[in-house]
Amino acid sequence: MKYSKLFLALITGAMLLPNAHAEVDVDALIKQAERAAYYAGNDGRADARMMIVDNQDRKQMRQFTILRKDVEDNGDQKMMVFFSRPTDVKDTVFRVEKHADTDVDDDRWLYLPALDLVKRISAGDKRTSFVGSHFFYEDVSGRAVSQDNFTLQEETAERYILKAVPKQPDTVEFAHYVVEIDKATSLPVVINFFKSDGTNYRRVESVQIETVQGFPTVLRSKVSDLTNGGYTLMEFRGTEYNIDLPEDVFSERSLRTPPMQWLK
């Protein structure tokens, strides 16, 4: 499904930028990874279940359905997140219009049913928690690969290992990250984030990858806080691609009136 891919792609995609290594075209590599992770098919859906586990092993569950439609591969994208559990946040909806142009902020809306409220969100940056989990909003929507400079660090039999350095270091909390791209699927499988003193404080992993409708798809991914402990495990089910989601599913109307046929 899209999300899982989405998800990983986001992460990976974001990081990739070209660099001259003898035979490897880094630019092409990261574009391809971004596509594999976030742009599989033209659209897609998935049911996600997130388990947020703190360093005392206390758990919180969040369940939601993600619908995604690409405007253009490696480009703009529309996304809806419909929450179903826990019941007290049921029918909460996020609506996102992602813009590939890094100078343009994503458009984001929020619907809170219990407050009967639609609100536009203007986020100062994208590296804020996604509903209290260890995932950042940017991990879910995808960090544009144009925001970082990539260099190929190492190539193994299975993976390309690239180092990404942010072009605007003041806007992010990391100094650099190292992403490992699986050659077989082009999916980023491990991303380690480092601080300027070299501490590896955060890790995003693809725990389980399977092929769905011919698309390598991440079915389980995990983000770990390596400093304070705690992690979030996200599982995807019911993943489908190229389901011809109608345009109006991604409209404001869907916030208050969820498109039920796509949600289960």
Add this chain to the structure above:
Amino acid sequence: MNTLSGKLVAISTHKPLWIYAILLLLTLGVGSQIPRITIDTDPENMLAADHPARAFHNETKANFAMYDAIVVGVVNEADANGVYNQTSLTDIFDLTKSILAIDGVVDADLMSISTVDNISQAGPGTIRFEWMMPEAPVSDAAAQQVQANIERLPLLYDTLVSQNGKAAAIYVPIVDKNESYRIAEEIRATIATFDGTAQWYITGLPVAEDQFGFEMFVQMGISAPLAGLTIFILLFIFFRNIPLISAPMIVAMATVIVTMGLLIGFGYTVHIMSSMIAIFLMPIAVVDSVHILSEFSDRYKPGEDLKAVVEEVVGHLFTPMLYTSVTSSVGFFSLMLTPIPPVQIFGAFVGFGILFAFLVTITFIPAYLSRMSEASLAKLQAAMHEDGAGQGSAIARMARGLGKLATGRQGVLLAAFGVVFVVSAWGVTQIQINDNPVRWFKSDHEIRVADRVLNENFAGTYNAYLVLTDRSEQATAASMLQRDDMPASLAEWKNDTLTAINNGASGEQLQNLIVAIDDKLFSDLTDDEMAYLNNVMAAAEKANSQSKTFQQPEVLTYIESLQKALASSGLVGKSNALPDVVKVVNRELRSGEPQDYQLPDSGNAVAQTLLQYQSSHRPNDLWHFVTPDYRSALVWLQLTSGDNQDMTAVINVVNEYIATHPLPAGIEADWAGKAYLNVVWQENMVAGMLDSLLGAFIMVFIMMIVLFRSFVYGILAMLPLTITITFIYGLIGIVGKDYDMPIAVLSALTLGLSVDFAIHFLERAKATFIATQSVKQTMALMFEEPATAISRNALVIALGFTPLLFAPLVPYITVGVFLASIMAVSALVTLLLLPAVMSLGHKIVFKSAK
């Protein structure tokens, strides 16, 4: 002298080298443990590790993910805008960045203007989440925008920046408080590079504790040797013979080294109380030796059999010395009745030290004397007899003066003592029990200064936590799954699921059940199975929602009202709790205007509001106010004072509020936080000290009756110390000095020390009366040598404690002042009151001696 002690002394005088060897080996052997010393400066240790209040405090810290924090404060008085100017905020920004790079800092929980989020309106219908200060402000105008933003956020206002805008704070949570010194030093190094006009302060409990540990070492390194030196000088003035007075010094050193070595060897940490052991033991250990030396130098005539004289002198003094040592140690051992571990250990080891000193005195001193050269002995004699015009006579003259007063004005004296006693007893009822570990530093200490400045500017740096917990029964997974419509085909699934759920956290049963059903619903199911699972799911979801007590608006409203009551009491700088979080987010989700600063009307609305709050840079801040299962919530009270009286007043306000406004059903309230723990150990201390004082009083009284084989003498022996203790504590009450830990500890132990004078006085008076059969003559003789000896000993002990006056920490000074005055007062009372009472009541007192 009984035969056992006689043999002991005989061995000592005949095999002195053996005694030397044993003492040396013992001292070196046990003393070798001293380098393993561990200092303990944590005031929490005033309560046993398993004390319910302390256990709950630590549980609360864990449940709400709280760490000990270093507080960095900056005050800018020079700028009209306070800290809201480009330079100050830039300094805060840079310092925060450098602090985040320090190892051992809990980055995620660091609170600074540049690490918190701002929630605001970015236009009509648009909410904006962003860093409060993502970069150093580019102008003073940008700095003032920060001010406008912070003042909109009640959780930050008055906590991160003061209301007057002059002060800002950075709260630096640290993983291990033993690292606080290093971290504080690194912070200081960065601050030193700033050239603005602002003043910087560093405080916080970990820093204070660290500083305290350091100053304890200073105290032990300086005050204890100084006490030794003072005693040495006093002894030299009395005896003018260095070889002779070396003996008591050796007894004192050996006692201190063996006692501290044992304490450390047994694995006990050295707390503020135990750090005073050396100072307590030195004067006490010397006193018995002084008795022996005094009497020996009086009795010994050149040419006599040295060993015989020594044995006679020691034999003569054995019983009174034994009793004074035992009574002193009983005073200290009685401290073991207090429920405060550091005080128990202190009492146990000082008590041991006193008995050990007695043993060393009656073995080592005879051994030492028996090996003194003829030349030294001759010099001693010369010194003692030349002493006619020296200090000794001053003391003797003073003693005789007291004697005239005591025997000449008995009625007036007794009336005066009666009045003093009554007034003092009233004074005791006026005692204010109050303590605050920060006040253990002197008032001009940088910790005290920082404490004062920050509490003047902010809502308070002292924390107390009111923890509200729903302890009502929750629905179990088993009860949810137990339905008549369960298809038999699911029996195995049900058993497996229950087993798995029962192995998980009990508070997460319903959530885990929902996950398990959700998983099962993805498999191939019959219609019956599907229906059953959906039914269970619906019931479990409903129960799970209902179990989240602290999402319910009525519960939050209760907390909100309680916070209002606290605010209007004026006793609390500020309270922070879940309703504040919900109200801010609700306001910004709606209009951003003050009228929307209120709680939403349903549990779901609260949940959805909090979901937004968690979509920030600091999602886990929520868990400082509520646990993830929403079954327990915390109200964080900021107090400007850590005095337990102030905290007690807050507790009373809350108790009254709860009494008139009952807590919502199922919810219980408990306290945590250092300010509260202080109250608990203070209460323990008062109750414990009363037990300990009464216990010691009764023990000593019984021992006196046994010693003198007379009830009347028992009462006489207790009389001076009763009046002394009442007088001293009455004075504390009348003067208004807070009754704090050091003062409390002194009560029981002075009892054991001050009875010494009475024992010596009564023993000698009884013996003298038997010899003279005349009350008048007895009293006259008593104010010759015996009164002089008592005065001399009082001086040794009192002056021996005076180096504490130069200690860097207030408790040491308090102990020094009070022990010195207690010794002086009790010697005085003994010498005035006992002769007066004995003369007036001579018919009863001396009846048996006739």
